[in-house]
Amino acid sequence: MRITYARGMRLLRSTDLALRVLMRLAVADATPTTRQVAADMDVPYTHAAKVVAELQHLGLVDARRGRGGGLALTERGRTASVGAVVRTFEGEGDVVDCEGTQGTPACPLRAGCRLRGALRGAQEAFFAALDSVTIADLVAEPTGPLLLGISRGPGPL
Template structure:
């Protein structure tokens, strides 16, 4: 299983905003600090705003801030919200499955349990857990405290 770049960038944005708490952070600043396209980050930010994870402040001095406390953002919920397709194989989905072994093999159940375990582990983590060492995180972002 591989997370999309959209989800990866979304998680990076959330972690960045968490360690730069109390600041309004621009897309331009995030793009520069992470070496990510501004246009791509704009799409990611819009998704995060629409999901209610981030607030957008318009106008001069505007940018992004967290919409929720880091301790209340469960990473499993965030990843489920950002990922459109977490089905490892077609038979895990709700659509048409054209596998000849559908319903006869044990792979579907095993993969389903693996996906559940993946999200169970993420559900144990909050954004606050991911940024438990904010000084080191800010250092990596080259942000002065």
């Protein structure tokens, strides 16, 4: 058996950034730009821009261009399930590749192996544990004030 990816409980950087952007916007008293968010989070602007574009596509963030523009959390973003956000960014693919890809052989145990099902169950339990948590829940006391205090970029966030 060949494992193609086994992140376990480790999130992709884009998932982590998406959650942090949503949390920061949930407590923002102004509308920061994507550049300000990238600077505050110490990530490349291009990475932040991709994540913000996906969050906007999902209806979780409102992004306005030009003078007076910036990012704002939508009501849908405030009440979004953390599990749903993580599923979207992580994907729900299998943890192991039993079929083989790109010239690698399929696992010889795939017809009778129980590992794939066990790992899929563990992955779903991970997502399910996050389903009842909302972005608003994540920024409840004492987190919200802490988020406001760590802004490093130019302008308010």
